[in-house]
Amino acid sequence: MDQKKICPRFEKALKILNHSWNTLLIYQLLEGPQRYSTIKNKVGISSRVLTERLKELEIENIVERTVIPSTPVVIEYELTEKGHALAPVLKAIEQWSSMWVNIEE
């Protein structure tokens, strides 16, 4: 009785977006192209996982890695068109959180 009736595209989208850090990374990159160390400091992720996730997002065509041949070389990460197309998702989460999420310990 294995009912897999959820759309496979949607499931794949969730698989990418639910993978820890990915949504936060995309959110951060919505601010524009950024370097590895900038992203690392802003989102507070470890380098091991950051490298892993950026590679994943590159493979999924959500992020593009560019080597700028200055001296020394600068490496920039930025959203692709597919990545930018996620802005409405992030906006929706932002709106929901401002409406419904409260933080008191």
Added chain:
Amino acid sequence: MDQKKICPRFEKALKILNHSWNTLLIYQLLEGPQRYSTIKNKVGISSRVLTERLKELEIENIVERTVIPSTPVVIEYELTEKGHALAPVLKAIEQWSSMWVNIEE
């Protein structure tokens, strides 16, 4: 140089939504109140993790657990108002996936 300038509400929202299975569970519950075993079969999650996540979503006030005192008792899970308010997020992901996600192995 620890820059935590992202909104805490938003970060908490991501923490909940990015926790594996949660978004898929909410998506499934958008179809209406459902029993434990139904959810389990539909989304293909293990009982161990399903129990854990439903508890988490209950604590976050996204899901409500109801014991219906029939014989035998039936236990139903359904979205709260806060949970239903996530529909636009799911719709946005659906739209993005239909536009940008392709599945070919």
Added chain:
DNA sequence: TTTTTAGCTTACATTTCGTAACTTAGTTTA
């Protein structure tokens, strides 16, 4: 009376994650 179902819980192995130290190459400081 044995078997089945619902709604979990427990034990255990595998996978993923975070922490911290290391690397390579170029750069500024002393």
Added chain:
DNA sequence: TAAACTAAGTTACGAAATGTAAGCTAAAAA
């Protein structure tokens, strides 16, 4: 010119999260 520093990672390893499978309790159906 040597020592220290920065960027962009990589590696090793322990801790935490996850999946698999089996067990449990109470009631119901065969």
